[in-house]
Amino acid sequence: MKVKSPKDFWAGLMFIAFGLFFVIGARNYRMGSAARMGPAYFPTMLGGLIAVIGGIVFFRSLVVKGGKVPAIPLRLLSIITLSMIVFGYLLKPIGLVLALVFLVVVSAFAGQEFKIKEVLLLSSVLVILSVLIFVKGLGLPFPLWPGFLD
């Protein structure tokens, strides 16, 4: 067995996995009948279908030539997503101001250049703008500072 189209190979596997996830997951719910569709009916049908299509894509990838999968920019992607997730979980405990500084400084590492002065300036501008627009302007209920300071 030789993979001729890595892109389709992985895409096929991904679809099969998603399909199976929904088909197997739906077994916890009632199936019902076509006339009285239970909560499992629709997901089982679609999950089965997507797994079948995934299977076709998978087997085609062994026969038909196709493109290689370009490298996934792991470093970039993890910096961006993690900085946002951590921002989300920091917002309530440490307040908007510090959480924003964290988000801007950490996410700035994903760029090709990192100049600390520039980044700090950018974060202060963004903090001021966000506080004015979102907290003062739109009235979003965010704490500005850590709880012990208020």
Place this chain on the structure above:
Amino acid sequence: MNLQFLHNLSLGFGVAFQWLNLFYCLMGVLLGTLIGVLPGIGPIATIAMLLPVTFSLSPTAALIMLAGIYYGAQYGGSTTSILVNIPGETSSVVTCLDGYQMARQGRAGPALATAAIGSFFAGCVSTVVVAMFAPPLAEVALKFGPSEYFSLMVFGLVGAIVLAHGSLLKAIAMVLLGLLLGVVGTDANSGVQRFSYGIMELADGIGFIGVAMGLFGIAEIVASLEPKEARDVFTSKVGRLMPSREDFRRMWKPILRGTAIGSAIGILPGGGAVLASFGAYALEKKTSKYGHEFGKGAIEGVAAPESANNAAAQTSFIPMLTLGIPSNVVMALMIGAMMIQGIAPGPQVMTEMPKLFWGLIASMWIGNAMLLVLNLPLIGMWVRLLTMPYRLLYPSILVFMAIGVYSLSNSPFDVLLMALFGILGVIFVKLECEPAPLVLGFILGPMMEENLRRALMISRGDPMILFTKPISAFFLFAAIILLGIILAPKIRRKREEVFVED
């Protein structure tokens, strides 16, 4: 054209000309252009990012502002295409071809003005098209039962599949995946929590905004941060804006044709700005007597696609407003926004909320006029934005995205969701699986399930009901024919060619 039509329009303009609505229209158009100008951020990401800003507004103001953001972003995108040769969005890909060449020849000003004039003209015409076609369509749709709706959605999704780039099979799988993700959460019928595995935040389903922002916003930012060749910005050479007499003579016919094509394509399911601009460009290139100049800075190559994409952007509101069915991702976002505002999208919107409906339509015209008046003088400012280094831009975008998503339910969960879908989005791009069909499926998932359930309940489980009801059968056959056409080898090759041009 009758009295009712005029009455509707005057009602609409009455609403749209209220000071507050004018203000939100202006804000939408300005913010949309501002963000749309930034390279690599298209209307989808722009709307997703700014959606939370509209939550606190009244439904009418919110939709007016979002519509403004949409065509503002579209307009901003063409500016980027012309000046930087990086399309801000897929629908201005073809504008790059000739627009950028014009800029290189020192004719950036006329190119920008042509785009603006074409867009404005198309916007005026298509606003009237929307006002004329929406009411009869809504009336027909009011008579639709569950089978008709189900089949219509199948047709719409097939349209989305056909117009996706690349492999058909993968596009079908993406639609199905979207439908499946759409059913996560509490089942409306039985009250059972599906696929939420005890995660409380998933009880109401996966948040649509998080999905869209992740798949489009984060994925776009990551793509823009990957190392690429440097780009030239024509900042100092915008030159004089006014097109010459000769330019005007050459542009008016392409503008008319572009508007016509765009208005027609925008209504189709899965249609919209992208296909419209490709179609209009291809037609001009074939028919124009300046065909040989295309790709070297022909003004027709800017006028036609820019008119077409604006017309299509506008008329794609028709299926959204009258049927509650999104024909593209932007309209899916609009539907998401309506749901958040507590409005169930569908044909009843027009009869139950005429002010919202007609106000929105009238505001489209006003927004287009604002774009024409404001943007040409402001072009210098937009150009300066283009020179802002990306390393300063993307953290700012992340900040707006993070705050916006967080504010959806005031919890970090949606941020987490957005990040996860961002990762998925990057993987999808690398595996050449287009995310747009997924998003459409996601919005339609619960509606499709509900309508199928009802249809089958009426027929006692016999799926043939979908084929015995004439309207429903029509949609299904249309869907099958559409798929058949696309699978035909000749068309298939053509389809690949069309998409290769970008």
